[in-house]
Every structure is written in C-alpha cells, then in structure tokens.
Amino acid sequence: MRISVEEVYETVRMTLDHHFDIRTVTLGINLKDCIDRDLAAMVQRVRERIVEKGQLLNRCADRIVHKYGIPITNRRIAITPASLLLEPLPRTKATVVRFAKALDAATRKADIDFLGGFGAMVQKGTTAAEENLIEAIPEALSKTQRICGFLNLASTHAGMNMNAIARMGHILRDLAFRSDNGVGCAKIAVFANVPEDNPFMAGAHHGIGEPDYSLNIGISGPGVVRNVVAKNPDCDLTQLSEVIKRTVFKITRAGELIGREMAALMGVPFGIVDISLAPTTSTGDSVAEIIEAMGVGQIGSPGSTAALALLMDAVKKGGAMASGNVGGLSGTFIPVSEDEGMIRAVRAGTLSLEKLEALTSVCSVGLDMFAVPGDTEPEVISAIIADELAIGVANHKTTSVRIIPAPGRKAGDILHFGGLLGSAPVMKVSGTSAARFIRRQGRMPSPISSLRN
Amino acid sequence: MTQKKSPSPQICIVTVTGVDKVGIVARLATVMARANINIVDINQKILEDTFVMTMAVDIAGAKIGMDKIKTRLDAVGRQMALKITIQDENIFKAMHRV
Numbered sequence: 001m002r003i004s005v006e007e008v009y010e011t012v013r014m015t016l017d018h019h020f021d022i023r024t025v026t027l028g029i030n031l032k033d034c035i036d037r038d039l040a041a042m043v044q045r046v047r048e049r050i051v052e053k054g055q056l057l058n059r060c061a062d063r064i065v066h067k068y069g070i071p072i073t074n075r076r077i078a079i080t081p082a083s084l085l086l087e088p089l090p091r092t093k094a095t096v097v098r099f100a101k102a103l104d105a106a107t108r109k110a111d112i113d114f115l116g117g118f119g120a121m122v123q124k125g126t127t128a129a130e131e132n133l134i135e136a137i138p139e140a141l142s143k144t145q146r147i148c149g150f151l152n153l154a155s156t157h158a159g160m161n162m163n164a165i166a167r168m169g170h171i172l173r174d175l176a177f178r179s180d181n182g183v184g185c186a187k188i189a190v191f192a193n194v195p196e197d198n199p200f201m202a203g204a205h206h207g208i209g210e211p212d213y214s215l216n217i218g219i220s221g222p223g224v225v226r227n228v229v230a231k232n233p234d235c236d237l238t239q240l241s242e243v244i245k246r247t248v249f250k251i252t253r254a255g256e257l258i259g260r261e262m263a264a265l266m267g268v269p270f271g272i273v274d275i276s277l278a279p280t281t282s283t284g285d286s287v288a289e290i291i292e293a294m295g296v297g298q299i300g301s302p303g304s305t306a307a308l309a310l311l312m313d314a315v316k317k318g319g320a321m322a323s324g325n326v327g328g329l330s331g332t333f334i335p336v337s338e339d340e341g342m343i344r345a346v347r348a349g350t351l352s353l354e355k356l357e358a359l360t361s362v363c364s365v366g367l368d369m370f371a372v373p374g375d376t377e378p379e380v381i382s383a384i385i386a387d388e389l390a391i392g393v394a395n396h397k398t399t400s401v402r403i404i405p406a407p408g409r410k411a412g413d414i415l416h417f418g419g420l421l422g423s424a425p426v427m428k429v430s431g432t433s434a435a436r437f438i439r440r441q442g443r444m445p446s447p448i449s450s451l452r453n
Numbered sequence: 454m455t456q457k458k459s460p461s462p463q464i465c466i467v468t469v470t471g472v473d474k475v476g477i478v479a480r481l482a483t484v485m486a487r488a489n490i491n492i493v494d495i496n497q498k499i500l501e502d503t504f505v506m507t508m509a510v511d512i513a514g515a516k517i518g519m520d521k522i523k524t525r526l527d528a529v530g531r532q533m534a535l536k537i538t539i540q541d542e543n544i545f546k547a548m549h550r551v
Contacts, residue, residue, distance in 0.1 A: 069540035250548040257547040
C-alpha cells in the first residue's frame, strides 16, 4: 500500500513546522574493563574507547539524518558510574578532577555534545570512593564543559540516604558559586529510582545491569502534540486522550526505526526508546502550552495536575503500543528554564515551587532546571531534594531534582543561561527552614509495600 | 517482480510544499535523471491551502549519495521558493502503518 500524500505531509510538517526531532542518540558504554590501580593507564583506555565510539556515533547519526530527514539534535555518551571506576584509585580530589578532565577532553575530541555518568549510586550508603567523588563534584564539574553528573540518593527498595541528601545542599551551593549564574548546577541531577538506560542529560549513565554497549534514543515532540491538541479544541477528554495516543504512536515508531537502524549501523545492541516529551526554548515546543491548549488557562492554575496526568497517560499508552522497547525515563519533562510557557507562568505568579512539585507527582522527571535565591540555606536545598525524592520513593517512580541556586539573586530576578538551557526566573522558597530535620541525617527506611489503601 | 541484475529497490519520497507553478516536475525530473534515479510515482494535492506534491523515487541505482541529492534538491527549492525534502519511504511506513 503506497503512502498517501496526506500521510507524507503530516510527517513532513511534524519536522518542518512542529519541531519533531530525535532529541538524542545516546551510546551507553561499559568501562568496567578499563579499571586500573594506575590512573594514567585507566585514562588511556577510557580515552581511546570514548573517542573511537564517539566518532562512530557521529558518523552513523549523520547518515541516518540524511536517510530519514529527521534531525538528530544531540549525540551523547553515557558511561558506567564514574564512582565504580575510581574505586581502586587514591581517594583524593585531584584524582577525581583529573579523571573528569580526561573524560571532557575525550568527549570534545570525539565531537560529542555531553558525556553522562559522572556520579554514583548511593541510595543506601556511601563508600569512601563515592564520598570522595561527591566532595570533588563542585571542582570537577566547574572545570569541565561536557561532563554531566548524577547521583541516585534514594530508591523504593532502599529508602533515602539522608546523609548524602544533607551533604548535597552544600555541594550544589558550592558548585553554583563557582560558575556564572550558577549554571554549573545545570550539569547535575539527583534522583530517586534512577533508570539505568536513560538517554537524557544531565542524568544519563550506563547502568551496571547493561551490556558492553547500548544505543538508546530519546524522541521528542511537544510541538507535535500541542498542534494536535490545538486542532481538537472541543472534543471530550476521552477523545483527546485518543488523539494524543495516536500522535505519540507515530513519533515513537519513527524513533524505534531510527534507533534500530543506528544500532545496526554501529554494530551495537539497541537499547530503548525514551518517549519523554522534552520541551525546548523554541517557540511552540512547550509542554506548558500543551496543558494550556487542553483548556487550562495557564500552567500552574488548578486543573494543571489533572491535565498533565491525562497527557502522561496518553503518551505512555501510545508509546507502549508503538515499541516494545520503551524505557529510560519516559515521562514528561517540565523544566522551568527550557520551556517558554513555564517561564511565563512563573513570571506571572501562576506557577509556584509548590505547584511545580505537585505536577511532578504525576509525571517524571521531577523538579527540573529551576532557580532559587542565592541565599537559600544548604539545608533548605536538601529539604527541597528530600521532598521531591520522597514522592518518587513512595510512588515507585523516578523523580529527580536539578536545582540552581542563583548566586547574588533574589526571588523574581531572571537568570539568562542562553542556548538550550534558556532562562530561569528565580522562584520564591516559602516557609521556614527544615534545617533541624535535615541535620538529623540517617536513612529514611524504605516504604511499606503492603497495606496499600 | 522480474528483476534480473538490478538491485532491490530503495524507495524514497520527495516532498514539495509551497505554491504551485510551472516547471516543478520538469526541474525535479532533471535532477533525478542526472543522478540515474527512477521516478516511480507522482501525486499532488492542495492540503490546508498548501500545494503538496509527493514523488516516489528509486535511488537503488543512484550515482550519488543522499546527501548530494539533498543538496541539489535544496538548490531547486531555493530557486523556486519551495520546501523540498527527501526521506526514505520506511519512515512513513513505520509511522503510518501498523
């Protein structure tokens, strides 16, 4: 059956007019076999592998873009959590920073946008090497450009590592104050229930349950979904869900085809398609505007959480029908600074930090790319993280926090990051300090799984 | 299906959008013929007030790669004020056929 003019035109418009793209192809690379007691020897092996595979990734991505005419916006690499690689090495900051710089140089040489995995899994406890890595994060991430960090600080099975969460308030503040506008903090996300195959930055890493290589793909089409919602202004919500499902089915199928072919071309196993809707600062490529096209006046108003829940459910159903390999985060990103509609809502006073947190309870990926005043106490930063991760732990889902303490700024100011990171209005942090709660530390026990009423 | 020595077909869809005018098919046919690309099918319609033409072409025997074909089509697009894309047919099959 020949494809009709209407079908071709629908696809072509998605890319030409509605920003449909393959947001990222991310190659997961196992580096466990590079571990050595000699840092120079390990760096040498790691560098060779990253440069070789990174260049191959770029060549193959270029071929696929020409073949299918769908842009591939980012080419990325995710590695085995760096803390594992650093275990046998001297526990000094200098070791961690040297390794980060070597990774950064290899990533630049391969012309790869970002390398993720500079982090650790510490949901239950922290080894000496992991503690050393965490303490070195401010220096390592402020002295590199393309390295992204992640920390898994909590999980439904282990509970919440409150020692590490308490420490992160200080670490993130330190990192923020070492970079212009605190932008260093855009390169690190902390998680509950982190997925091992997430292709999106800043949180990507190549989990320990993964094979030697894995090609993961992140598709994105908030603009496409917004367009189809806007075209159906009067249908009821059951029908609206159907319309969104059908659209997400189509873009996921495109992602699946491209992912499979990329993997075959590179000679590596195909991993997952992450169906997350990921907004950009381009006009119309906004998740907030989907919610608004559904009929909620502005995101943050009453109705937003319900609308987002409907959107999320339809996205997952459409995606799961389209591909048996849906994985990663597969939620909806609602980053403040990277979404024009979110920025407008914060500036108008419609979207508060509290409502943002409520929205994250029905979608991953959590509190993302939002700024708080520079004088926010470290314990309050930790408390914001603890609240968000508790939502993930209690609800058996992934949540994360990417918070930007804005040095020298107060609520209502605007931080301009430029490029893909957009600009963030500094949000008000309400209430009084929870410092006494955070300083108790310890491990919050994992939640009970029975008695579910 | 009686191909003897010719390679199996590799169908791509060329899509032209914009305002209809004299010479579109002629210009595209010239680009294709010069690259030894066979035109398999042509359709056109007005959709949402836009002229849309799709041309199925077989690039299996093409003398140049897709990147070069695309460059030549882009040049025609610029000269005739049209948007022209070329994409492997499988992307449409994946998206529109279950």
